[in-house]
Amino acid sequence: MKKGNPWALIPFVVFLVLFIGAGVITGDFYIFPVxxxxxxxxxxxxxxxxxxxxxxxxxxxxxxxxxSNVMLMVVIFLLAGAFSSVAKGMGAVDSAVNxxxxxxxxxxxxxxxxxxACFISLSMGTSVGTIVALAPIGVGISEQTDFAVALVMGAIIGGAMFGDNLSFISDTTITAVRSQGAEMKDKFKVNFWIVLPAAIVTSIILGWITLGETAQVEHLSYSWIKxxxxxxxIVLALIGINVFLVLALGxxxxxxxxxxxxxxxxMNLIETIGEGMAGMYEMAFLAILIAGMVEVIKFNGGIDFLLxxxxxKIKSKKGVEFSIAGLVxxxxxxxxxxTIAILITGPLAKKIAEQYGIEPRxxxxxxxxxxxxxxxxxxYGAQLLVAASIAGISPVSILQYAFYPILIGISGICAILVGYPRKKKSFN
Incomplete structure (x- = not known):
């Protein structure tokens, strides 16, 4: 490893100053185009x-x-955007919810x-899209009951983050897998068993809080075929079919x-495919630009300095894993x-993991x-802002009901402490 150069990290500082500075000054963290x-x-x-x-x-x-990994990521982004858009356009989301x-x-x-929300986000691969689809239903349920609207939004956001973290077509999953050179199904299996306890405990907490309350939902139409x-x-990806083929078949x-x-x-099917791909253009170009910037920073010694x-002060693999968790x-x-957080920290995480023999999954x-x-x-994140906007409340009020995001963090810490998953014998 060559000597690190802290000055090579100036581009990161410039990015944070521009992005966070604009957010602090205006109160809108999305006003400065990322x-x-x-x-x-x-x-x-x-x-x-x-x-x-x-x-x-x-x-x-x-x-x-x-x-090549970046280009693969870009193509997967485009295919995932097309699938999500086509499925939503023919009524798959409405049918699944109903x-x-x-x-x-x-x-x-x-x-x-x-x-x-867990199922929809797992299927759609987008937490924000899931919140947009379910939040109006949640507001209606809140109006029919004594449930605080912030509680309802907290439940929906929790489920939305479940799929954001696990879905085979989520941009975070795609980025995490491609940046580490892992197999999609391997990452899913490891990730699923880590977060499953968090989902179960969240369900128990929500059930206990709302015990004794009921609300009537009118008859809703749906179609199994949609x-x-x-x-x-989901099934083909779990089997291990190549993600390109899975998305194309979808x-x-x-x-x-x-x-x-x-x-x-x-013609409007073709237009919908195009619109779905276009919706991923920004993420695709972000991946390309960030990869190029990180490569220059790496050449100048910035990545070595961070490494x-x-x-x-790391003396064990657990320490390495906690460092990766802290960095992201x-x-x-x-x-x-x-997604941007993973794009930025992914190359560094991969170098650290390779140095200490931690598996890509x-x-x-x-x-x-x-x-x-x-x-x-x-x-100030998109998920809470969208939910709060639809519900007409402050995003801060939702935090007291953010059970699932807190619990997956705890589950991740527990997985590090117990050494899950055990290292595969075939891993070099």
Whole structure:
């Protein structure tokens, strides 16, 4: 390892000053376009190190941006966006929500909302999309009962973060897996058994808090066939089918269902696919720009400095895992975006993990769990802001009911302490 250079981290500082500074000054942490902040920071990274020719620094940036893992990530982002958009457009989300609500006991509606949010977010791969779909239903339930609207929103946000952390088409999962070189199904299995206790305990807490309360939900229509594309994607991904094929089959099946029931005609199906891909353009370009910037920072010695700093007092693998968890958590606090937090800390986490022999499936899980835990607790994060806006309340009021985000953080800590998962014998 070459000597670290703390000055090489200036582009990170520039990004945080631009992004957080604009948020503090205006009160809106999303007013400064994150892609512009990253572009400016990338320019600063390239401008540094005057000893190297400008053309060489640009070449280094492009090599990082065009890394095969980054390009794979970009293509998966686009396919995931297309599948999510096509499935939603033909009514899969509405059918899944209505089906679940039809089977939920009236005295367990809040627990049911949490579980429904878990399934929808696991299927859609987006926590914000899940909140947008379920929050209006939650507000209606709150109006019919004595349940505080903040409690209802807390249950929905918890379920939304469940899928954000686990879904095969979630941008956080894709980023965590690709940045660590892990297999999607391996990461899912490790991650699932870590967060399952958190989901169970959350359900128990919500059931206890709402004990004795009931609300009437009118008869809702749904179609089993519209839910099949979601189930197909989840099952095929768990089996271990290549994610490209899984998403392509999901798009074809969702599109076929939409054409068969009249939700789509050929041309507007194609338009919906295009719109879904377009919705992921910003995330795709963020991945490319951040990868290029990190490569230049790495060349200038910044990553080595962080690596030396992060591992200076580490004496065990557990210490390494806590360092990775802390790094991604602090980055998420700074950026208010768990995907960007993983994109930024992923390369460093991979280097640390390789140095101490930690499996990619474990580091991918750590990155995803702790970034989602922090994200679900940020009053200036997109999830709480969207829910609070729909419910007409302060995002801070929801925090007292943020059971699941807190519990997945605790579950992640417990997994580190007990050494789960055990190392595979085949891992080198």
């Amino acid at each position: 892609i512009v902040a990253i572009a400016i920071s990338s320019a600063v990274a390239i401008a540094m190190n005057r000893k190297e020719p400008f053309a060489k620094k640009v070449e280094i940036f492009c090599q990082g941006a065009g890394n 089906l679940a609500l039809s089977f939920v006991p009236q005295n367990l509606l809040i627990v049911g909302l949490f579980i429904i 839910i099949v594309p979601y189930i197909l994607v 798009i074809v099946l969702a599109g076929a269902v939409g054409l068969a029931d009249g939700s789509y005609h050929i 030396q700093l992060a591992t200076r 958590g602090v980055t998420d606090l700074s950026t208010a975006n768990n 474990k580091t991918a899980s750590l990155l995803d769990i702790f970034s989602c835990s922090i994200q679900g607790l940020l009053p």
